[in-house]
Amino acid sequence: MIMDVFENLFGLFRTKTDKYGGLWVKRFNISKENLDTCNGVAKPDPKTRTCAICVALNDTVFHLANRPRLSRHLHCKCEHMQEQELNATLDFDMRKITHYLFVHPSKAGLIESMGYTIEDALEVYNAIAANALARYAEGDYELDVLNCNGQHIDIEIALPGKREKVGHIYEFYTGWIAYPHGKLKNATPFAGWKEKEA
Ligand SMILES: [Zn+2]
Numbered sequence: 001m002i003m004d005v006f007e008n009l010f011g012l013f014r015t016k017t018d019k020y021g022g023l024w025v026k027r028f029n030i031s032k033e034n035l036d037t038c039n040g041v042a043k044p045d046p047k048t049r050t051c052a053i054c055v056a057l058n059d060t061v062f063h064l065a066n067r068p069r070l071s072r073h074l075h076c077k078c079e080h081m082q083e084q085e086l087n088a089t090l091d092f093d094m095r096k097i098t099h100y101l102f103v104h105p106s107k108a109g110l111i112e113s114m115g116y117t118i119e120d121a122l123e124v125y126n127a128i129a130a131n132a133l134a135r136y137a138e139g140d141y142e143l144d145v146l147n148c149n150g151q152h153i154d155i156e157i158a159l160p161g162k163r164e165k166v167g168h169i170y171e172f173y174t175g176w177i178a179y180p181h182g183k184l185k186n187a188t189p190f191a192g193w194k195e196k197e198a
Contacts, residue, residue, distance in 0.1 A: 023064035023139075024083035026181075027057050034058040034180045035150050042148045052148045054078055059180035060151060061086060063139030068151050088136050090129055091185040097125045101189045110172075110190055115165030124159070128174055128189055131157045136184060141176075150177040153184075154191055 031050035035042055035058075042056035050058075053072060061083060062068065070078055098121045101107050116124055135141055135155045144152040154173040161168035175191035176184040 024061055024086045025064050025067060025080040026059060026061045026083050027067070027070070027078055027080055029054050029058055029078045031055055031058055035060075035177075036180050040149060040177075040185075042150070048077075050077070053146065056146070056148055056150045057178075060178045061180075061182040062151075062178065066139045066141065066143065068143060068146055086137055086182050088133050088182045088184065090132060091179065091183055092125070092129055092132075093186065094121070094125055096186050096189050097121045097128075107190055113165075114159060114168070114170045115162035120162060123162075124189075127159055128157055131155065131159075132174060132176065132184060132186075136176075142173075144175070150179065150185075152177055152187060156194055 029048070029050055031045040031048045031054070033042070033045045033050070033055045035056055038055065042052045044050065044052045045055055051073070054076065057068060057078065070076075070080060072078070098118070101111050101124070102118045102121060111124065132155045136153075141153040141155045144154050146152070153176050155176060157172055157174050159170045159172070160166070161170060171194035173191040173194060174189055175187035177187050179185050
């Protein structure tokens, strides 16, 4: 169990490029509810007087150097348990690519601008999935919004261009939600371009 006092200590070393390896923590509290039992929309648990946000974070696994703050409020009962390793899995529906990324008016032009067509859906899916798993396993993600739908994280994807765009590397973010036990649920396959460093 990692005590709260270490929070700030480790926080000092938190940078995007930190790769500590092996330092994973599962967050837990006395509630039996989590995002899975709540079907993705956490509610307060009156039995244990646990708030919706703590229910949303229950059983989630984060890198020690890159995780939501442990104590969210007065009398927060969340604790951390150290994990030997991360068993990361994805909840990533192929339709996020075939029925959204390639067809939604706000997205379709993006993926086509990288040289891809709908026949490449599986290739795009596999590239995003592999990138996401690898970066999550390195603690290389950015914490985004935390609400009753869970802790959102952004993961950077580097996708090589195809056809007339061969030779280009496209860098963008994909949006995920941290589900219990190291599962990432895809929120959006495209959450914005990575901004070029000046
Ligand atoms: Zn709480």
